[in-house]
Amino acid sequence: MQATKLGLTSIKTDGDKIEIVNQLLLPHSTEFIEIKSIEDAHEAIKSMKIRGAPAIASLAALAFAADLERGVKASADFVTSPETVKAHVEPILAYLYTARPTAVNLGAATRRLTATLDASIEAGKDGRAICADLIVEAHKVADEDVGRNKKMSQWGGDWLVDVVKQNGGSGSELNVMTVCNTGSLATSGYGTALGLITYLHETGKLASAYYTQTTPYHQGSRLTALELQKLEIPSVMICDTMVGSLFQHHNIHAVVVGADRIAKNGDTANKIGTYNAAVIAARHKIPFIVVAPISTVDLAVADGSGIPIEQRPPIEACLVRGAIHPPPSSGESTQAVVMITPPGLDLKGVYNPSFDVTPAELITAIVTEKGVATKRPGELVFDLSGVV
Ligand code: MRU
Numbered sequence: 001m002q003a004t005k006l007g008l009t010s011i012k013t014d015g016d017k018i019e020i021v022n023q024l025l026l027p028h029s030t031e032f033i034e035i036k037s038i039e040d041a042h043e044a045i046k047s048m049k050i051r052g053a054p055a056i057a058s059l060a061a062l063a064f065a066a067d068l069e070r071g072v073k074a075s076a077d078f079v080t081s082p083e084t085v086k087a088h089v090e091p092i093l094a095y096l097y098t099a100r101p102t103a104v105n106l107g108a109a110t111r112r113l114t115a116t117l118d119a120s121i122e123a124g125k126d127g128r129a130i131c132a133d134l135i136v137e138a139h140k141v142a143d144e145d146v147g148r149n150k151k152m153s154q155w156g157g158d159w160l161v162d163v164v165k166q167n168g169g170s171g172s173e174l175n176v177m178t179v180c181n182t183g184s185l186a187t188s189g190y191g192t193a194l195g196l197i198t199y200l201h202e203t204g205k206l207a208s209a210y211y212t213q214t215t216p217y218h219q220g221s222r223l224t225a226l227e228l229q230k231l232e233i234p235s236v237m238i239c240d241t242m243v244g245s246l247f248q249h250h251n252i253h254a255v256v257v258g259a260d261r262i263a264k265n266g267d268t269a270n271k272i273g274t275y276n277a278a279v280i281a282a283r284h285k286i287p288f289i290v291v292a293p294i295s296t297v298d299l300a301v302a303d304g305s306g307i308p309i310e311q312r313p314p315i316e317a318c319l320v321r322g323a324i325h326p327p328p329s330s331g332e333s334t335q336a337v338v339m340i341t342p343p344g345l346d347l348k349g350v351y352n353p354s355f356d357v358t359p360a361e362l363i364t365a366i367v368t369e370k371g372v373a374t375k376r377p378g379e380l381v382f383d384l385s386g387v388v
Contacts, residue, residue: 214271248284257290309353
């Protein structure tokens with residue numbers, strides 16, 4: 001097994017100081033922004049300076065912990081009693097939850113912290129002790145992520161190798177396609193679907209990763225490209241429109257994607273374009289694997305029709321972020337945001353959903369830190385109630 005190369009970092013902490021890398025500027029410049037308040041965290045998540053379902057939950061939890069730490073240090077009024085802590089904390093959690101609607105990890109984190117609040121109050125603790133419990137729990141939300149990502153990557157990677165062998169393949173030299181960015185930038189480290197690809201590479205089983213550019217935000221060409229380059233994983237970028245051609249002309253062993261919310265029956269919301277890839281993968285009988293932590297499974301939602309789909313501002317689909325090419329010799333900033341639609345285009349005529357839902361029928365396996373879930377023979381949907 002090759003040594004794990006250090007991935008990129010989405011969040012850095014030092015005591016209660018939190019910094020995030022501004023993902024809107026990647027890959028052409030690496031600028032860290034300090035998150036000094038709950039409002040800063042909310043804005044960074046909403047504007048996609050940080051993105052990826054697990055990473056936004058981690059940032060929300062860390063910003064929440066830092067807010068409480070500052071309050072405790074300053075003996076703020078809200079620390080006085082259980083009632084004042086509750087009155088301070090509940091609106092903050094509700095506010096953080098509104099930053100992005102589809103990624104359920106954010107809601108799972110805020111629900112988990114609400115449960116900690118209620119349990120500490122129930123246990124008769126005073127304001128300071130309740131804050132201390134909440135700070136510990138909030139740090140756990142962020143810290144647990146890397147370990148579970150490694151677990152699910154191994155579960156999924158080993159499972160895929162077995163499936164390929166059962167189908168007569170050698171189980172090595174695998175070509176695996178992914179969509180969007182699900183690596184260390186989208187999580188607290190290692191990644192989910194990109195973690196599985198990294199694991200296959202580290203164990204000598206990967207020939208090449210293939211990734212879509214993932215328009216309109218280009219998480220693939222801006223972020224996944226950067227991560228794969230840094231990890232020195234052999235890879236090929238394709239435009240979103242080339243998935244069918246790729247499957248017709250290359251031997252692709254699997255498609256692996258992350259998830260923003262998985263319904264009880266396995267229907268999965270993920271980055272726009274995932275459904276297209278799943279339909280074409282089914283046509284080519286290519287295994288389609290979803291890799292996500294348990295916190296992405298929302299048992300309160302029976303099927304995909306109940307998953308809220310975030311609509312991004314139409315203007316974002318009319319713009320491309322990048323760097324001027326070739327770079328100017330003057331040494332000035334090369335960062336550019338370029339409009340690709342005609343001036344004056346009516347933005348009411350631009351469709352820009354951030355996610356789509358892939359029906360469970362098209363999904364071969366759902367991998368979490370607990371293992372690999374598949375459908376019962378002859379069934380079209382999963383029953384994830386036993387997995388969570
Ligand atoms: O809009 P984004 O960039 O936050 O969307 C990210 C995705 O869709 C990822 O695939 C998903 O959050 C899983 S990240 C491990």
